[in-house]
Amino acid sequence: MPEQWPFIKMHGLENYFVILDRRDGSKPLDTEEIVRICSTSVGVGGEQLLTIERASDEGLRSGAYAAMRIFNIDGREVGACGNATRCMAYLLLEESGRDEVLLELAGGVVHCRRAGSMEVSITLGPISMDWRKIPLLREVDTLHLPIESGPLSDGAALYIGNPHAIFFVNQLDSVDMGRYAPAVQNADLFPEGANVGVAQVLDGQTLRLVVWERPGKLTRACGTGACVASYAALKRGLVTSKKIAVHLPGGKLDIELLQGDTVRMTGPVAFCCHGFLSSCK
Structure with missing residues (x-):
């Protein structure tokens, strides 16, 4: 230096x-x-x-x-x-x-x-759900992960330049991220670890999201997390719009899902x- x-x-x-x-x-x-x-x-x-x-x-x-x-x-x-x-x-x-x-x-x-x-x-x-790209240790259904940690279950695994696991819950405020997210982040299925996002669907075009980031901390905002949470929500049929407002602890990001599995983020x-x-x- x-x-x-x-x-x-x-x-x-x-x-x-x-x-x-x-x-x-x-x-x-x-x-x-x-x-x-x-x-x-x-x-x-x-x-x-x-x-x-x-x-x-x-x-x-x-x-x-x-x-x-x-x-x-x-x-x-x-x-x-x-x-x-x-x-x-x-x-x-x-x-x-x-x-x-x-x-x-x-x-x-x-x-x-x-x-x-x-x-x-x-x-x-582009966002990928190919298990080799993420990467995962073995082939699994990346839209429905075989991982559970307390209230976190039936998640999705995605890659957008970094690996993510996204879970959807009914009451985001009831999830203790520091207690349950590390077990997912450090699971053997993720050889390089993963950013762990937990989202609540508010309506067809709005999500709330918190993210536990690598190497192991809660962040006020995660842009790539907002992108993959929106993508997974649409894949699951949990939202109806390709323009999604994602509310994080630090504020709001506007996400637009585009052709070719690309995404535009504005904030x-x-x-x-x-x-x-x-x-x-």
Whole structure:
């Protein structure tokens, strides 16, 4: 890490990110540095660390303006995060002066556009329910998972750049996520773990959702979780509209299910602070 490295901290519905620009070719951060930066005790504090990268040759051929890498609080790199993508997209939209940009993620190039003064729409997917893609340990019916943990049963497994298990319940407030979600997240069926979402259907176009995220924490908002919960609800016949409002503890995301199993997510972004990181090595 450079002796002084500028950072920006942003959030999407109280899902917090520390953002660094590595387009100058700076040395990648190691796991220890990522864990320290994300720590609320000794670092800036965030649920993920994001780095802006130069687009790859393949990304440039697809028209990508830049690339993004995403790291969880344990230093592990992950392939997707909806709220993070909206925050990063906002910065690149402001930097470029454009109304639309293409952003390269691990799983491909994502279309991002302005949707308001501090709102961004991104198109993610395709969503997959193929057990090998998620991945699962063995072949099962991914629309009806053979996993139970207390009130969590008959869930669905999906992949949208990261693995998810979604469960539908009648009374969301009665579910103790800290008690029941970890058993699903760490089940042998999910060799890479899973983000565990629990949803309540309010009507044909509205869901409530809470998500227990990898590596093991309750989050105020999960964008990819909102996407796959909407997709699973439609597959199950629990909603009637392809435009779904998903209410999370941190606020609302608007989800639109598109052709080809892709999904458009629209929601707000906000700034927290900015400053400089100092190396402790």
